[in-house]
Amino acid sequence: MVIDHDDSDDLVQEVFVKIWKYLDKFRGDSQLYTWIYRIATNECLSFLAKKKKRFFLPLADVEKELSNQIDSGHHYTGDEVQMKLQKALLKLPDKQRLVFNMKYFDEMKYEQIAEITETSVGALKASYHHAVKKIEEILTNN
Amino acid sequence: METNKSHKNPFKLEYISKKETFSVPDGYFDTLPTIIQAKAIESTKKSFVFNTSMALKFALPSLIFVMLVGYFGYKYQSGSISADANIEQMLADISTEEMVEYLNQSDLSSEDFLELVSFDGEQIDDFSVDLENISDEELDLLMENFNIEDLENI
Numbered sequence: 576m577v578i579d580h581d582d583s584d585d586l587v588q589e590v591f592v593k594i595w596k597y598l599d600k601f602r603g604d605s606q607l608y609t610w611i612y613r614i615a616t617n618e619c620l621s622f623l624a625k626k627k628k629r630f631f632l633p634l635a636d637v638e639k640e641l642s643n644q645i646d647s648g649h650h651y652t653g654d655e656v657q658m659k660l661q662k663a664l665l666k667l668p669d670k671q672r673l674v675f676n677m678k679y680f681d682e683m684k685y686e687q688i689a690e691i692t693e694t695s696v697g698a699l700k701a702s703y704h705h706a707v708k709k710i711e712e713i714l715t716n717n
Numbered sequence: 718m719e720t721n722k723s724h725k726n727p728f729k730l731e732y733i734s735k736k737e738t739f740s741v742p743d744g745y746f747d748t749l750p751t752i753i754q755a756k757a758i759e760s761t762k763k764s765f766v767f768n769t770s771m772a773l774k775f776a777l778p779s780l781i782f783v784m785l786v787g788y789f790g791y792k793y794q795s796g797s798i799s800a801d802a803n804i805e806q807m808l809a810d811i812s813t814e815e816m817v818e819y820l821n822q823s824d825l826s827s828e829d830f831l832e833l834v835s836f837d838g839e840q841i842d843d844f845s846v847d848l849e850n851i852s853d854e855e856l857d858l859l860m861e862n863f864n865i866e867d868l869e870n871i
Contacts, residue, residue, distance in 0.1 A: 580741070591753045592760055650740045656728075657738050680735065707730055714728035 576619045576673060578641045578661075580650045586622055590615045605690060612691045616673055623669045638665045663713040667706055674699055675706045 577583050593614050601610055627637050642662050645651055651658070664672050674692065677683045678699075685696045692699070851859075 578739075580739075584745075587749070588753055588756055592756050595753075595757045596760060650742070652738055652740050656733055657736060659728075660730075660733055661738060679730070680737070711728055711730060 576669075576676065577622060578644045578665075582622065586615075586618055590618050593618070609687070609690050613693075616691060620669055620673065641665050659714055659717065660710065663710045663717075666713060667709065671702050671706050674702050675710075678703050 577586060590611075594611055601607065605613075623637075642665055645658055645661050664675065667675065670692075674688060674694075677688050677691070678685070685699050688694075688699050689696045694702075
């Protein structure tokens with residue numbers, strides 16, 4: 576989601592510290608896995624939102640910066656088509672990209688994603704279907 | 718490993734191999750637990766300092782309130798002092814004739830004034846009458862306002 580390894584590293588550490596800090600507040604009304612995943616997704620989305628605010632520029636410039644990081648090849652092992660796919664994903668809104676990653680790459684069920692993102696299954700299906708169409712269009716045009 | 722099926726549309730998502738394209742540096746997960754543990758301990762210390770500062774946070778609004786009250790109280794007092802100065806200026810602007818007219822119409826006596834005003838030696842001399850150079854009109858005015866019986870007590 577955040578592309579850069581250093582940013583990912585910071586977020587991973589932050590997520591685990593939060594899990595350790597708030598574990599006693601875990602009510603057990605969801606699975607532990609779901610709770611942890613929800614912390615991770617929230618931290619990720621907050622980070623991306625802060626990054627955009629810090630830039631004080633249009634969203635496209637943040638997308639460009641992330642795209643350049645893919646081009647730099649640091650800790651990136653995919654081929655050209657997969658690189659194009661990752662760049663196309665950057666054009667999606669953050670939450671839609673998150674849902675796409677969870678469904679497409681992590682192969683999670685809609686019910687699991689719904690529990691983590693606290694969004695309805697119907698909305699998620701629509702979001703994913705729309706994301707797929709958009710990505711294919713971007714890949715075809717580019 | 719899946720191969721890309723490009724006979725129709727190569728950019729259809731179903732034809733793109735699903736591969737993890739991001740990697741981590743060697744030994745990353747070996748050091749990660751130690752780093753997280755250190756950060757967790759540090760965050761515990763920080764939350765203690767944060768709670769102490771919370772006490773200050775609550776004291777701060779009270780302090781600001783007291784300062785504001787003090788400031789506005791000082792301003793009010795300064796305003797009243799300048800108001801007194803304005804009153805004196807207003808009195809100074811009133812002509813002697815208007816004052817005499819007012820005093821003639823009032824019930825105030827000389828004794829009433831003497832109670833309110835304190836004179837030092839020089840000021841009293843200012844009020845003394847030069848009897849050798851007094852005019853007839855001034856003498857008549859003095860006699861009108863001066864009780865002849867008091868002369869017997871001198």
